Amino acid sequence: MDHLLNDTQRQWQLKARAFAESEIRPRSLVRDQIPQPGDTFDWSLIQTGSRLGIRTAAVPIEYGGHGIDFTTQALMITEMARADSAMAKTFSQSWKWSHLIIDHGNDDQKKRFFDAFVNDDQFVMGGGITEPNAGSDNRLPPADDPKSGLQLRAQLDGDTWVLNGSKCYIANANIGKLIFAFARTDPGAPVHEGTTIFAVQPGTPGLKVGKVFNKHGWRFYQNAELFFENVRVPDSNRLGAINGAHKKHGGRNSKFGDMEYAANALGLCEAAIDTATLHGRTHRQAGKRLNEHQLFQLKLSEMHMLTEALRSFVMRVAMEADVTVPISRKHNGLLMNFSTDAMQRVCYLNLDIHRGANRGEISARADKLVRDAIIWTHIAGDSVQRMKAVKAML
Ligand SMILES: Cc1cc2nc3c(=O)[nH]c(=O)nc-3n(C[C@H](O)[C@H](O)[C@H](O)COP(=O)(O)OP(=O)(O)OC[C@H]3O[C@@H](n4cnc5c(N)ncnc54)[C@H](O)[C@@H]3O)c2cc1C
Structure with missing residues (x-):
């Protein structure tokens, strides 16, 4: 393209x-x-x-x-x-x-x-939504149940908000210089009606970093727990309206979300094809190169087919995001679902091509690609995400 x-x-x-x-x-x-x-x-x-x-x-x-x-x-x-x-x-x-x-x-x-x-080349950011008892339900809660979704509480005291509760899996929580904490400012309202965003800086009294999660994939990427005990955040660090965290749908942040993961999945597909192609050219089986075997060729062609279909879809949604307001929530949701399915299949086929071959760096990469691919099952490619896409079609 x-x-x-x-x-x-x-x-x-x-x-x-x-x-x-x-x-x-x-x-x-x-x-x-x-x-x-x-x-x-x-x-x-x-x-x-x-x-x-x-x-x-x-x-x-x-x-x-x-x-x-x-x-x-x-x-x-x-x-x-x-x-x-x-x-x-x-x-x-x-x-x-x-x-x-x-x-x-x-x-x-x-x-x-x-x-x-x-101005700080060691400045990374993160956002805290997930909690030990609030994951998928932050994205698709039972429509009007205030007990669903995140429970980090923020209460106004003068011109300062006091935050109490905890978060988990928060990217960059242990290394970031600015964390956007999503907190309930109206606990009697459903999560999409009663949540506000606060910019919290590390070192604020009462804010503690817990364990860093030991993940099977995406190991470079840092995910940690955060504990809030009477953490005071000035009202000047409240982003957007009170109870307005979810009111900007169709903005840049929501345009980016699904596309970001899908573009990353496309990179994983390309990496899997690179690895499979190299292995097919260099490994010999039954007296000939692996890539001369029909079964290998069928697997590689399926990997290419899924990758090119995903590339078209990613580029379509990205280009739509640049020209269309609001974006198509249907396309964004479907893109996320398709990218997860396509990329996990492509990475699995690559691993299958390598089989038990213990070929140092090449097979270590095939193994890593599958471990990274599985991350999508947890962050995005789950049944809840699928239901979100379907909702936009009904
Ligand atoms: C690598 C990684 C990075 C992350 N980074 C961040 C981050 O930076 N910030 C952040 O806030 N969070 C982050 N998360 C957390 C992530 O958003 C959650 O893991 C995700 O929302 C799923 O929530 P959960 O793990 O609590 O699973 P659950 O919500 O408990 O889901 C478990 C299973 O139950 C199913 N399920 C749950 N509810 C329903 C329903 N209503 N209908 C049908 N099926 C349902 C799900 O589909 C899933 O199969 C990260 C997670 C990972 C793995």
């Missing part, structure tokens, strides 16, 4: 590709194999990405970023994920919260948060 890209999009794509090859790929397996989850992170990668403008690429130009469009973001995520899905997600995670600041922040907040983010 290169003929549809303009020069700027192409340049950023090539920049991301070069960064992925020179900086991400060499770190990928090394970092993946570090046993302690809190030790897998590498700030030097973020700092190099910062020098190239990648960390701050989604910040508007007037706030010191590069203001790249959604199509470029999708292209760059795919390029980086082809080298390492978790490292790509670490960069796009800060893009996601940049979009939230654009959607919900007032002028003062945009200036304050973007200034701090742009």
